Structures are given as structure tokens and as C-alpha cells.
Amino acid sequence: MQDVLGRAQSRRGLIKAAVVAGSVLVVPGCARRIAPVASLPVPPAPVPAAAPTPAAVAARPATPLGVREALFRRALAALDQHDRRGARRDRIAIADFAAPSSAPRFHVINLLDGSSTSMLVSHGKGSDPSHTGYLQRFSNENGSEASSEGSFLTSDYYVGQHGRSQRLIGLDPTNDNALDRAIVVHGAWYANQDVLTQHGKLGRSQGCFAVGERSLPTLFEALGEQRMIYAAKV
Numbered sequence: 001m002q003d004v005l006g007r008a009q010s011r012r013g014l015i016k017a018a019v020v021a022g023s024v025l026v027v028p029g030c031a032r033r034i035a036p037v038a039s040l041p042v043p044p045a046p047v048p049a050a051a052p053t054p055a056a057v058a059a060r061p062a063t064p065l066g067v068r069e070a071l072f073r074r075a076l077a078a079l080d081q082h083d084r085r086g087a088r089r090d091r092i093a094i095a096d097f098a099a100p101s102s103a104p105r106f107h108v109i110n111l112l113d114g115s116s117t118s119m120l121v122s123h124g125k126g127s128d129p130s131h132t133g134y135l136q137r138f139s140n141e142n143g144s145e146a147s148s149e150g151s152f153l154t155s156d157y158y159v160g161q162h163g164r165s166q167r168l169i170g171l172d173p174t175n176d177n178a179l180d181r182a183i184v185v186h187g188a189w190y191a192n193q194d195v196l197t198q199h200g201k202l203g204r205s206q207g208c209f210a211v212g213e214r215s216l217p218t219l220f221e222a223l224g225e226q227r228m229i230y231a232a233k234v
Helices: 002-038 069-081 193-199 216-223
Strands: 091-096 106-110 116-119 150-160 163-170 184-188 209-212 228-232
Touching (some): 069 091, 069 150, 069 228, 106 216, 184 216
Parallel strands (some): 091 228, 184 209
Antiparallel strands (some): 091 106, 106 116, 150 163, 150 228, 163 184
């Protein structure tokens, strides 16, 4: 009997030892399966894109001194609108026909450095029939002798009735007859400062941008060809 009990105890001891040994063997096996996963490098957290610095943002041109904000923004919008027409984007001229002819209302603006030159300019007879000094209306009609509203592209120079002049191409439905009407930039005695001093207003053109004879070389040098003139009454 004791021999049987002894053998039973021995058998239980062997089974217990085998279970313990088996459990010891399982742990290293799990460790080998888990360890490679645990040792994988943790990917870094995504870094949010940095906000653009002020230098990386295109500068919005400041409104030059003496030019009205609303008119300047409309002129820049017109420059964008007619981008495909090939207008150079370094300079632009703005005729502020809301101002009287006694004011230096023709502004040539350097969009690169913000500098500007302002001078007197006449409007057309048909735009001011009573010669009040203020533009009353625009027209694009042949024979109207009125100033036209909108965007013009400066073209070539020529010598004509008023001496050295510059042709203009009308870019909008409000001024697309400019070439047919011979609407140009030229110098004129009636746009000189002494006429203003004597009469308090300038004489009138036939719809052209007429500037003082002494101002014309400055205008041609500052503006040149393939640039935009924007005329409006805002």
C-alpha cells in the first residue's frame, strides 16, 4: 500500500513539475512575440504647418498720399481683371474725375515703392457742357467729345495735331471706342497752371487726357507704354 501511495505521490510530483516547467517555457515564448512590437520606435507626433510669416505674404500696396482709397482699390481690381491684356504691373495712372479740374487729379503711381506724381488733367467738353470745371457725365460715343470711363492701356507714341501724343486702347465696354475716337494723352496750353491761376479751372479737351505742356515729359517718362490708365468718378 505504501508503495502504491509512494508511486502516486511521485506521479503527482512529476505532473506538477511538468506544469511548472511548461509555464516557465510559455513566458519566454510570449516575451519573444511581444518584444519586437514593444521595441518598435514610436512615430513622432505630426508637426502642424507653420503659419506664413508676414514676409511670405504678398504685400498689399498702401494707398498713396492724395489718392482716394476707394478709387485706388478699384484701379487695382481693374489691373487684375485685365491681367491677360499684358499691362505692366509696376506703375499705374489714375484719373480721379470726381475731383474738379482745378485739382491735381491725374496720379501716376509706382506700385513697387508707393511713390506717386500728381498733375492737372482736363476732361472733355461733352462731359462738362456748361464748363463748370466738374465732369458731369462719361460717354463712349463717337462725336460726343466726352471723357470715357474705365481702363485704358497705353500704346505707341506719335506726333500729331497736339505734338507728341500717346495712343490709348480702351479695355472696357465703356471706352472700347478710344482708338476710333482718337482718345489719346497729349499736352495742351489750356491744361497749364497759368490757365488755372487765371480762370480757376482748366480748359476742356475733346475727350482726351490733356495735361499741361510742361507736365507732359514727366508723364511720359513716368508712365511709358503698356501700362494702365484707370479713369472713374467714384
